[in-house]
Amino acid sequence: MKRLRTFGGLLLALLRELADENAYRRHLAAHGRPHSGEEWRRFSEERLRAKYLRARCC
Amino acid sequence: MPQATSTPAPAASNLKKFLGRLLWAFVAVAAAFCLGAIALNRGEHINSTWLVLAAVCSYALGFRFYGKFIAARVMVLNNQRATPAEQLENGHDFEPTNKWILFGHHFAAIAGPGPLVGPVLAAQFGYLPGTLWIIIGAVVGGAVQDFVILFASMRRDGKSLGQMAREEIGKLGGFVALLTVLLIMIILLAVVALVVVNALAGSPWGTFTIAATMPIAVFMGIYLRYWRPGKVLECSLIGFLLVLAAIFGGQSISQSATWAPVFTLSSLALAFAIIVYGFLASALPVWLLLAPRDYLSTFVKLGVIFLLAVGIVFVRPELALPAFTRFTDGSGPIFAGKIFPFCFITIACGAISGFHALISSGTTPKMIAKEWHAWPVGYGSMLLESFVAVMAMIAACVMNPGVYFAVNSPAGIVGATPAAAVATISSWGFPVGVAEMQSLARSVGEQTLFYRTGGAPSLALGMAHIFARSGGGQALIGFWYHFAIMFEALFILTIIDAGTRVGRFMLQDLLGHVHPALGRTSWMPGVLATSGAVVLAWGYFLYQGVRDPLGGINSLWPLFGIANQLLAAIALCVATTILIKMHRARYIWITGVPLVWLVIVTFTASWQKIFSQFPRIGFLAQADQLEAALRAGTIATGRVASTQTLIFNARLDAAMCGVFLVLVAVILIDSLRVWAGILRGTRARQVVESPFVLSHLAEEV
Numbered sequence: 116m117k118r119l120r121t122f123g124g125l126l127l128a129l130l131r132e133l134a135d136e137n138a139y140r141r142h143l144a145a146h147g148r149p150h151s152g153e154e155w156r157r158f159s160e161e162r163l164r165a166k167y168l169r170a171r172c173c
Numbered sequence: 174m175p176q177a178t179s180t181p182a183p184a185a186s187n188l189k190k191f192l193g194r195l196l197w198a199f200v201a202v203a204a205a206f207c208l209g210a211i212a213l214n215r216g217e218h219i220n221s222t223w224l225v226l227a228a229v230c231s232y233a234l235g236f237r238f239y240g241k242f243i244a245a246r247v248m249v250l251n252n253q254r255a256t257p258a259e260q261l262e263n264g265h266d267f268e269p270t271n272k273w274i275l276f277g278h279h280f281a282a283i284a285g286p287g288p289l290v291g292p293v294l295a296a297q298f299g300y301l302p303g304t305l306w307i308i309i310g311a312v313v314g315g316a317v318q319d320f321v322i323l324f325a326s327m328r329r330d331g332k333s334l335g336q337m338a339r340e341e342i343g344k345l346g347g348f349v350a351l352l353t354v355l356l357i358m359i360i361l362l363a364v365v366a367l368v369v370v371n372a373l374a375g376s377p378w379g380t381f382t383i384a385a386t387m388p389i390a391v392f393m394g395i396y397l398r399y400w401r402p403g404k405v406l407e408c409s410l411i412g413f414l415l416v417l418a419a420i421f422g423g424q425s426i427s428q429s430a431t432w433a434p435v436f437t438l439s440s441l442a443l444a445f446a447i448i449v450y451g452f453l454a455s456a457l458p459v460w461l462l463l464a465p466r467d468y469l470s471t472f473v474k475l476g477v478i479f480l481l482a483v484g485i486v487f488v489r490p491e492l493a494l495p496a497f498t499r500f501t502d503g504s505g506p507i508f509a510g511k512i513f514p515f516c517f518i519t520i521a522c523g524a525i526s527g528f529h530a531l532i533s534s535g536t537t538p539k540m541i542a543k544e545w546h547a548w549p550v551g552y553g554s555m556l557l558e559s560f561v562a563v564m565a566m567i568a569a570c571v572m573n574p575g576v577y578f579a580v581n582s583p584a585g586i587v588g589a590t591p592a593a594a595v596a597t598i599s600s601w602g603f604p605v606g607v608a609e610m611q612s613l614a615r616s617v618g619e620q621t622l623f624y625r626t627g628g629a630p631s632l633a634l635g636m637a638h639i640f641a642r643s644g645g646g647q648a649l650i651g652f653w654y655h656f657a658i659m660f661e662a663l664f665i666l667t668i669i670d671a672g673t674r675v676g677r678f679m680l681q682d683l684l685g686h687v688h689p690a691l692g693r694t695s696w697m698p699g700v701l702a703t704s705g706a707v708v709l710a711w712g713y714f715l716y717q718g719v720r721d722p723l724g725g726i727n728s729l730w731p732l733f734g735i736a737n738q739l740l741a742a743i744a745l746c747v748a749t750t751i752l753i754k755m756h757r758a759r760y761i762w763i764t765g766v767p768l769v770w771l772v773i774v775t776f777t778a779s780w781q782k783i784f785s786q787f788p789r790i791g792f793l794a795q796a797d798q799l800e801a802a803l804r805a806g807t808i809a810t811g812r813v814a815s816t817q818t819l820i821f822n823a824r825l826d827a828a829m830c831g832v833f834l835v836l837v838a839v840i841l842i843d844s845l846r847v848w849a850g851i852l853r854g855t856r857a858r859q860v861v862e863s864p865f866v867l868s869h870l871a872e873e874v
Contacts, residue, residue: 125271125273125274128271128274129273129274129277129278130406130472131406132270132274132277132278133277133278133281133468133471133472133475134405134406134409134468135405135468136403136405136406138265138268139403141264141265141268142264142265144264145263145264145265146264150402150403151402152398152399152402154402155398155402155403156398156402156460159397159398159402159460159464160460161265162265163459163460163463163464164459165265165266166464167459167463167671167674167675168675168678169531169535169536169675170354170358170528170531170532170535170672170675171285171667171668171671171672171675172282172283172284172285172287172522172526172528172529172531172532173285173286173287173361173365173521173522173526173528173668173733173737
């Protein structure tokens with residue numbers, strides 16, 4: 116049961132990583148700012164700009 | 174290696190060791206037995222379980238022994254050494270990440286349409302050549318390339334392949350790598366766009382579903398930016414439910430006398446729609462269309478791959494295609510050419526892909542917490558990608574071979590009418606009937622399934638077959654077919670818009686040296702001009718593919734395969750240089766063997782594509798044949814202009830192939846010069862690694 120819970124936790128963490136939600140949390144923690152629409156937009160613009168500068172795989 | 178925290182008693186330790194060895198011996202025997210079974214079976218249908226077991230056991234052995242050998246002996250990974258993620262942690266790019274999360278992240282980044290489409294096309298040789306190449310190529314080549322480049326980038330603070338090529342080989346190497354990537358990107362975008370065009374042409378159900386994903390993505394973008402900022406998972410779930418609703422809606426559209434004609438588009442109309450879409454998507458703000466669709470396509474991609482794996486294990490379908498077909502002689506209808514070298518360039522991403530080197534030297538090295546994590550992330554992810562290719566091969570081979578060839582063969586080869594097509598295909602020894610094809614098309618809600626070249630429709634048919642047998646039965650086969658088409662088209666379109674954007678940035682980077690304003694991403698005329706140039710470049714190749722009487726895939730996919738494998742050759746040159754500089758010259762066979770193989774394969778394939786005397790293989794022979802027909806006056810007056818375009822296109826493809834060949838020959842010669850200098854002692858062994866810094870991170874992050 117514990118292993119199943121650990122696996123579920125890892126899966127959710129992976130989904131959050133792919134969704135950039137973890138990166139957003141790290142961004143809030145690193146800058147010591149609370150979540151807000153403005154903050155998300157600032158983070159998202161910076162993140163997406165860097166993301167779409169890199170080549171995509173075939 | 175992670176160190177043990179306590180020492181077990183000697184007897185228990187010996188027993189554990191013995192059991193471990195016994196287990197691996199069993200896995201080795203199982204791998205040999207399964208590989209033998211699939212290789213030696215003739216005349217009888219084989220169950221897909223053999224392929225799955227052969228692949229899984231080979232991957233386990235490759236990972237445990239070969240991957241670990243490279244990690245321990247060649248790279249000498251050291252968990253005491255701080256990684257860039259630890260040293261440069263900034264909460265953005267550099268972030269120590271759990272190895273399994275990073276494994277999933279890296280796998281999601283390397284998994285594209287290549288490992289799905291390539292094996293489906295290569296199945297024309299039978300299931301065996303492609304399957305063996307996928308398994309062996311990944312264990313000995315692809316996983317090694319990804320792993321070594323990831324390691325090299327990690328030891329250099331996350332530098333890109335281009336930067337490493339410049340620093341390790343020379344300025345020329347760096348420039349050639351950048352130019353090759355830009356050219357490959359153009360061919361890649363054209364060929365994947367052609368796959369979507371061929372899948373959606375004349376299909377109102379599929380076209381409606383894909384068209385609906387655009388307003389859905391825009392809705393998601395607005396939802397995420399203004400209504401529920403930061404709730405990406407929640408938003409993606411809503412987007413997924415809307416896409417499912419669009420698939421169901423597509424069925425009603427296809428049956429509506431009013432709406433079906435609106436969404437029934439020709440190949441040419443679809444090609445222009447995708448070209449316009451690519452331009453808009455690369456110029457629009459990313460949050461509006463590109464990013465929400467990218468999130469959605471990533472989750473759908475991972476979910477479908479998981480579903481397909483479960484479906485294959487649950488259904489255990491039999492393979493209907495034989496181990497070898499008559500087309501091993503090079504006369505294949507899908508693409509011309511013999512197994513060597515064409516099987517090895519048709520299947521690139523499932524066995525070895527140069528593009529992976531760009532990902533392995535992109536985000537991933539900046540997120541590795543401990544050096545030993547590079548082993549599962551770099552080597553392991555490629556093995557999983559290879560398994561996706563094996564699943565695609567199975568999905569292609571479960572169909573009746575006659576149906577497989579009827580779907581994938583162009584009209585120019587099998588005949589322009591269904592009756593002519595089935596007669597030709599049946600004469601090859603793969604019986605199929607018009608009634609069977611019509612019934613199949615009706616069952617999946619399509620008007621016809623003939624001449625659907627490109628691999629996507631036949632893959633969707635195979636997947637629908639497996640999914641329908643797993644749940645829902647034949648009643649849901651139409652839904653599953655369009656679900657699979659949606660899944661393929663969704664992430665191909667994401668590659669098109671993201672790729673166009675990346676191509677635009679690369680072009681701006683190059684043109685910025687000529688005219689600084691063109692390099693500024695904030696200068697709108699520059700953005701529009703470079704976006705337009707990139708779209709026109711791949712759009713032209715797409716147009717060429719659509720107009721090609723042989724279906725376009727015959728010429729474009731080999732060009733893409735050659736380009737991708739040549740990029741892998743560049744990555745392996747960089748990797749070999751680094752090994753030599755690290756005093757690991759005695760291990761250069763690790764990267765040297767796949768490099769030599771790729772050079773032989775790609776140079777042979779390129780040579781044949783340019784100079785072969787057979788018009789279906791050689792671009793120049795094709796152009797000469799058409800020119801001779803023009804001169805002889807055997808071309809109808811109305812087709813003279815289009816024939817002249819075909820002649821130009823064939824020469825353009827030959828030139829493109831030649832350019833790839835020259836670029837890689839340049840980097841290869843440059844690398845050989847560097848290696849010889851180092852080994853002779855006339856050149857300094859300057860390793861450009863970051864200095865050693867002691868890690869303070871715990872073993873498990």
